[in-house]
Every structure is written in C-alpha cells, then in structure tokens.
Amino acid sequence: MALVLAHLHEHASPYALALAIVLFLMAVHFAMSTSRAERLLSKLSSPRFKLPIIGHLHLVGPLPHVSLRELARKHGPDVMLLRLGAVPALIVSSPRAAKAILRTHDHLFASRPSSAVGEILFSGSTNVANAPYGDYWREIRKIVTTHLLTTNKIRSNLASREQEVRLVLTEVREAAAAGTAVDLSELLSSFAHHVEIQTVLGRLPREAGWSKQFHELLEGNSKLLGGFNWYDYFPSLARLDMVSAKAAKHKKRWDDLLDDLIDRHANKPVEEDDDKDFIDVLLSVQVQQEHSLTRDNIKSVLMDIIEAGTATYIALDYAMAELMRKPQVMAKLQAEVRRCTNKGKEVVNQEDLGSMSYLKAVMKETLRLHPPGPLMVPHFSMADCDMHGYTIPSGTRAIVNVWALGRDTSCWESAEEFMPERFMEETMDAASDFHGNDFRFLPFGSGRRMCPGVKSVTVTFELIMANLMYHFNWELPKGSPGIDMTEVFGLDVHRKDNLLLVPCVAQHT
Numbered sequence: 001m002a003l004v005l006a007h008l009h010e011h012a013s014p015y016a017l018a019l020a021i022v023l024f025l026m027a028v029h030f031a032m033s034t035s036r037a038e039r040l041l042s043k044l045s046s047p048r049f050k051l052p053i054i055g056h057l058h059l060v061g062p063l064p065h066v067s068l069r070e071l072a073r074k075h076g077p078d079v080m081l082l083r084l085g086a087v088p089a090l091i092v093s094s095p096r097a098a099k100a101i102l103r104t105h106d107h108l109f110a111s112r113p114s115s116a117v118g119e120i121l122f123s124g125s126t127n128v129a130n131a132p133y134g135d136y137w138r139e140i141r142k143i144v145t146t147h148l149l150t151t152n153k154i155r156s157n158l159a160s161r162e163q164e165v166r167l168v169l170t171e172v173r174e175a176a177a178a179g180t181a182v183d184l185s186e187l188l189s190s191f192a193h194h195v196e197i198q199t200v201l202g203r204l205p206r207e208a209g210w211s212k213q214f215h216e217l218l219e220g221n222s223k224l225l226g227g228f229n230w231y232d233y234f235p236s237l238a239r240l241d242m243v244s245a246k247a248a249k250h251k252k253r254w255d256d257l258l259d260d261l262i263d264r265h266a267n268k269p270v271e272e273d274d275d276k277d278f279i280d281v282l283l284s285v286q287v288q289q290e291h292s293l294t295r296d297n298i299k300s301v302l303m304d305i306i307e308a309g310t311a312t313y314i315a316l317d318y319a320m321a322e323l324m325r326k327p328q329v330m331a332k333l334q335a336e337v338r339r340c341t342n343k344g345k346e347v348v349n350q351e352d353l354g355s356m357s358y359l360k361a362v363m364k365e366t367l368r369l370h371p372p373g374p375l376m377v378p379h380f381s382m383a384d385c386d387m388h389g390y391t392i393p394s395g396t397r398a399i400v401n402v403w404a405l406g407r408d409t410s411c412w413e414s415a416e417e418f419m420p421e422r423f424m425e426e427t428m429d430a431a432s433d434f435h436g437n438d439f440r441f442l443p444f445g446s447g448r449r450m451c452p453g454v455k456s457v458t459v460t461f462e463l464i465m466a467n468l469m470y471h472f473n474w475e476l477p478k479g480s481p482g483i484d485m486t487e488v489f490g491l492d493v494h495r496k497d498n499l500l501l502v503p504c505v506a507q508h509t
C-alpha cells in the first residue's frame, strides 16, 4: 500500500492522492481495531473444534439452548466464546456471569445486535425489542411502559381480559357437554393473542378475519426470525435478494393490515381516556408531537405487542402440560382456587387471585423450567468492559442461556423436577421472583432491557389458569400415550404437539 501511495504521489492529482490516503488510513484503522477485538476475544475459553467459515455453528443442534448448556459445561461454565459464522458471541451460562452482563455492565450491554431481517420487518429495527440502545429506544420504551403496561391500564383492560376468558370457558363447556377433547394449545394460543390484539385494537368491533390474519403473520415472523438463523451469522449473505425479498413481501402484508387498522382509528372520534386502546394512544402521542413518531414506528411497536402474546401462550401451554403430568400438583392447585373463590362464580376475577399463593408458585415454576425465550433476546456491547479478568471488546454479542440458569443443579434442588412447592413461603426459594433480581431465574431478563410486560403477563396467566382450574377437571383422551414434552426451537421454544384434553365440569360450581 505504501508503494502504491508513493506511485500516486508522483503521478496522480492532489485530490486522488488525498482520497487514497484517507482510504489507506481507514483500512489501517479497521485492521487494527479488528485485530485488537480478535486478540481480546481469543483469550476467552472456546471449544477447539472450529471450522472455516461456519466457526462453531456445527456444534449447535436443533435445540440450541440444550447444546449451548452442554458446550458450556465443557468449555466455559460462566462464559465461553463461540464463533457463530462471522459473528463472535459470548455465551453466558451462570448466575454470576449473567449478573455481570445484566447488572454490573448493564449500561454497556444494553444494545441489540442488528438483524438483517429485523431491519426489514421492523422498518429499521424501530420496534422496542430490536431497537439499538439510544434516544429512540428510550422514547418508545417509555411510551409502552407509561401508556400501555401500567397497573392502571392493566386494571382498566380487565373487562376485556375477562371477556376473553368467558369465550374460552364457553368452548370448553361445549366440549365437556359433548364429552370430546379440546385442543387446549389452540385455545390458549387464540386466548393469549386475543388479549394482546384487544389491547391494541380494543375500540374496533371484533372481526373474525383479523385473528386469522394475525395468526398467519405471526407464523411468518417466526419462520423469518426464529431459530438460529444463518442470516444473523452471515450478515453479508442476508443482504442477498432472496432473503430480503421474502422479508419485504411479508412486511407488506403486515403493512396492509396495520395501515387499515390505523386508518380506521384515525377516522373515529375517541371520547374518554380510559376508552383509548394502544393505537389511539400512539396516534395521540404523534398528534401532540410529544415524540417524533412516524407511522412506520407505530406499526413496528404494534408488531411487538401483538407478538408478545406468543410467549404468554407458551407459558400457559407448558403449565397445563406439567399439571397433567403431576396430578397431585393439579389437585392442590384446584383445591386452592376453589377455596379462595366464592361458590357459583361465573368467572374467577382479579380480586379472587390475591390470596392464591400456590397459583403464583405454579407460574414461577413453569417459567423456571420452560422460559419461552430460553436464550432471551441477544444483548450487544457498546464499549469495552472488564469481566472476570477478561476484557470484552465493544461490539460483542451476549447470549444469556436463561434456560440453563433455571436448571442449574448447583442452584436448584431436584432442578429438572416440576415442584411449585419450592416457591412457597416455607422454603428457601420463596423470596425468589422473576423481576430481574435473582440471577438464577431470569425468564423476563433483567436490567434496562428487561421485559416490560411482566405485570400484564402475570394477570393474564393467573386469570385464565384460575378459571380452568375452578370450573373443570381434566383428563387425557382415552388411549392417549401421555404428554409429549418434545420441544421445537423457533422465535420461542414451545412444545411440538398440541395438548388435547377432555374437560369435565367440576361439580362444586
């Protein structure tokens, strides 16, 4: 390069020479910073068997949370470095390391890595979950937490939640009367998504077609964004037309639906503050110009909220599956719910839930064993930091294996067993919660990027579970081989098979 510059010095114009010098300096800077980051990362523990181009990707099986735990046991129980294609990733597998990333260095690790497909689907990653750390993320996160996920708003949405519960109960009662099985997975999925759709669209009358469209769109998201996607690890390939075109086509379908819904809201007057659904809120924020939100920003945030129903459904499905595998736990839960609810109630409501401590323990235990996002959403560092004697360079992706934390045998007794009692008052783990303070148990994450939906999910989970326990007894269909807990890894981790159960109306009601 120096020879080329000397040659240019003799023969080229001053302008070309200046340009060449700038390019040369940029190349030197890039090479130096890359090699510095590489040097720092190479000090971290890492599996030896790395292949050209794909790095360690071949060591990650179809259930990445499981393979990462096995690899961590051998190569880095706290942290290890994996080369996932072109991307170095810090795999965090112990409470101590999770605390370092999500508390001690939370301010440095609070960004998100960019994802080529996420950029297209969320109009430049302008949803809350994918937005890089900065002013824009702070603004939209504040809008979501102050207008949608407050205790008051959750309380004012209770009527619509209870209405969704009623619809589920009606379907289950019909199956009970006919003596047939219900597809509880399907029913819970539709319930959890409707709760979120209702929050977003509340003011519009329910139209059956939307639900189907949202369902298809969410499935599309899961296919494009789910799993250990190769295009996240080979960013330059992701820009190839094939992937981009698919994502752009899918995004167009989201746009058509959301634009229609936003237009309908914009053309209808809103009277009371309490009647405002989330689209109203976002539109009024836009009109008052409190924040510079574009329509694309609004659509990205709506997609986040609608997507969130999936994790709630997965938690409910696992809870019912575990209860069916442990009839004594189900009986104990039913006894509590029936004891704490007045006889003959049509719907167990939020006031009844307060004293149901075993129900709360069942939710915690479900999320300990089956966090719907076992690897959370990746974090991304914005500056160098020192951790356990290593310097982690800026621009490193961190993947926290919360599934492995929840099953760590050095932290939990009988770690693989579904035992809600561990979270009851008389035990050591009773004080443990999922609000991001116990680093053994992080189904909602911790720190600045922690899930803002915790309170909302808790109410939804408790309400529907209490009602299913209060009104019905449950059995497996005749000849059923039992509950299959085989998992599938996608955008979230869920059970492979749908849960088919035969309900029977409980006599006490």
Ligand code: HEM
Residues within 6 Å of the ligand: 128, 129, 130, 141, 144, 196, 304, 305, 308, 309, 311, 312, 315, 371, 372, 373, 376, 377, 378, 442, 443, 444, 445, 446, 448, 449, 450, 451, 452, 453, 454, 456, 457
């Ligand atoms: C069982 C249900 C749910 C689980 C297990 C769950 C879990 C998570 C996790 C692990 C994260 C990433 C945390 C991190 O990176 O540190 C997250 C982020 C997020 N969740 Fe949830 N979530 C659930 C339901 C919901 C609901 C119902 C909503 C809203 C209505 C919601 C809204 C969000 C948003 C907006 C983010 C992005 C936060 C950010 O990046 O700043 N989630 N969630």
